[in-house]
Amino acid sequence: MSASRIDVGNRLDRRGASPSREATPSARDFVLEVSDFSVHYGVDANMVRAVHDVTLNVRRATVLGVAGESGSGKSTLVYALTRLLRPPGVISGGRAILNVSSDDDPARVTPVNLTTASERELRRVRWSHVSIVLQSALSALNPVRRIGREFDEVLRTHRRAMSRRERRRRAEELLALVGLEPDRLNRFPHELSGGQRQRVMIALALALDPELVVMDEPTTALDVVTQREIITELAELRARFGFAMIFITHDLSLLVELADEIVVMYAGTIVERASAGELYAAPRHPYTLGLLESFPPLHGERRELTGIAGSPPDLAVESVGCSFAPRCPFTMDRCRAETPPLAPIGETGRSVACWLHATPSPVPVPAALSRRWTAPVGPTAPGVTSR
Amino acid sequence: MRMILRRIALYALTAWVAVTVNFVLPRLMPGNPVQTLIGKLTGQVTPNEIRAIRLSFGMGFHEGLLAQYGTYLNQLAHGNLGVSITLGAPVSSILRASVPWTVGLIGVSTVVSFLIGTFSGAILGWTRGSRFDSLIPTATFFQAIPYFFLGTVMLLIFGSNLHWFPVLGAYSANVTPGWNWAFIASVIRYGELPVISIVLSSVAGWMLGMRNMMITMIGEDFVLMAVAKGLARRRVIWHAARSAVLPSIANLSLAIGLVVSGALLVELVFNYPGVGDLLLQAVLNEDYPLIQGIFLVITLTVLAANLIADLVYLALDPRTRSEAAV
Secondary structure, eight states: OOOHHHHHHHHHHHHHHHHOOTSSSSSGGGGEEEEEEEEEESSSGEEEEEEEEEEEEETTEEEEEEEOOOOOOOOHHHHHHHOOOOEEEEEEEEEEEEEESSOTTTOEEEEETTOOOOOOHHHHHTTEEEEEEEEEEEHHHHSSSOOOHHHHEEEEEOOOOOOOHHHEEEHHHHHHHHHHOOGGGGOOGGGGOHHHHHHHHHHHHHHTOOEEEEETTTTTTTOHHHHHHHHHHHHHHHHHOOOOOEEEOHHHHHHHHHHHHEEEEEEEEEEEEEEHHHHHHHSHHHHHHHHTTTSOOSSOOOOOOOOSHHHHHHHHTOOOOOTTGGGTTOOHHHHHHSSSOOOESSTOOEEEOGGGGSSSSSSSSOOGGGOOOOSSSOOTTTTTTTO | HHHHHHHHHHHHHHHHHHHHHHHHHHHHHSSSSOOOOOOHHTTTTTTTHHHHHHTTTTTOOSHHHHHHHHHHHHHHHHHOOOOOOOOOBHHHHHHHHHHHHHHHHHHHHHHHHHHHHHOOOOHHHHTTTOOOGGHHHHHHHEEEHHHHHHHHIIIIIIIIISSSOSSSSSSOOSSSSSSSSHHHHHHOOOOOOOOHHHHHHHHHHHHHHHHHHHHHHHSSHHHHHHHHOOOOHHHHHHHHHHHHHHHHHHHHHHHTTTTTTTTHHHHHTOOOOOOHHHHHHHHHTTTTHHHHHHHHHHHHHHHHHHHHHHHHHHHHHHGGGGGOOO
């Protein structure tokens, strides 16, 4: 049994499948390379494994969606990657490499190891190369300062050569990008609407033309209409400026429209990784299926929302076997005994951590998890392929 | 701007109420304090002074209550607070001699204590959990000791025994009071020990308050954003401290308001010629005009301090400004 486990693709196997770092065609392809990344909260007896052995790459100018319910570790993962994690959170293993292209020559790329970087190095890459947008723009903006000062501050810190007037002009330009009037710069955060505040945050995140923008549930606090507008704007801005994005949300249907690739997290690990269209139309992990069935489709026929029974596991308790097994409708004996690794499955570049898809297949794969999918010709039309 | 005018109007109204209460209160007291006083002082006061006492209470001989009130307000507008019974001098000139000492001593101590406490509190909040935290129990210890004891012990050790600081009084007997350098230097020298003792006994409050607010602010998203923006550390601390200091500013206004009245123990221990000592004497001697005058000054100072704090708060926290729109 244990022999086949390695065969199916443990970590070793996965490394064999994806080319090692030295062999990558070019570090230029990926803006962020994360390997075997783990994060703990606290120490000793009370330790919580919030993120466990996560490996992922973010390709330049693409959107990586990170989905999962509350407590799945998705936010912890990105805060740890950007070294913004607060105590008692600690990075307990793995590394994250940010491939920074130099300002004067975009072709020249310097790798920065975020996990070991000093305060000084971090300050240099922060905001100029990686910026972040948080869920609540009201609390992310300093309540006692005018909007204009937020822009002025980042520009003054990172673009020393700019004059006061140039900074002001740049701020106005950025606001125009997200459809806000320049007079908003003289306002305080509490004087703007929720949608305007989040637009300000997005404009601020783009101030220094970063290569990677991390979005931590930026639309969760907004109404659906504003949410839709902002998602559309983000897609346009990305097409125009070519930055990469990590977009965290629990709303998988939202991700499908924006993301190129999606990773689904459960209990601190990645359980499935696939292109957005594939994941939506043909999920392979029972948890992904459950997530998809918790949201109504925007188009297509009505169906019953089933959701996922039970609640996520307590990460302070070390569990044996698949962490999703207690909630999974397809549990087998093996699931309770061994942890399934994230392994590639036959189809193009997608992986799943589920024994159902082990080869040779132990049992016939349930119909819901074996739908066929072929890439559509036009742009992705989510919902149409729903059952 | 409308907000500021509204506040000022509100405070003007409050001041009027305070002044009126000060007029009404003696009339509500059982018996007649004027009669008691005159009876007690018969033979020692001139008829003029008797009249002054009556007038200072607004108790003219043939006037109605409303007319008395009018006289009282009129006198007040001219800075006339009546004549002190025990000291035989106008209350206004007595106050003019003692209020500056108290305001100087306690005001300086309060501001110094606020600055030291708030600054160290901000640092302590930022470096929470480090070895600097041991400063807190030390500061709390000094605040826990009753002030008269702390003051007396410091006076004995650093003043009487070690002779590091001069003791008793507000300035040396060898200098002439006035705007000359020798006098000012002497005042500062004599003020050092009282100021240090007051700061020592009050700094813990500011420190703890600021530290706790700082820790709360560090948990806020905008501080996380300041880090994410790659700002220098002191800029990040400033982001947090700027918001954390707001409750302390509100407390400072209350403390400043109490500057005039809260000085009794200090002035007794260090034999300082301030209002606290004066008030004690006035109460012991039942010197009603003086008590009334001191109360009026205290009330008006508290009001003025609160008004200033309100205006400062409006300037510092934009969120309080939008209240006017509601």
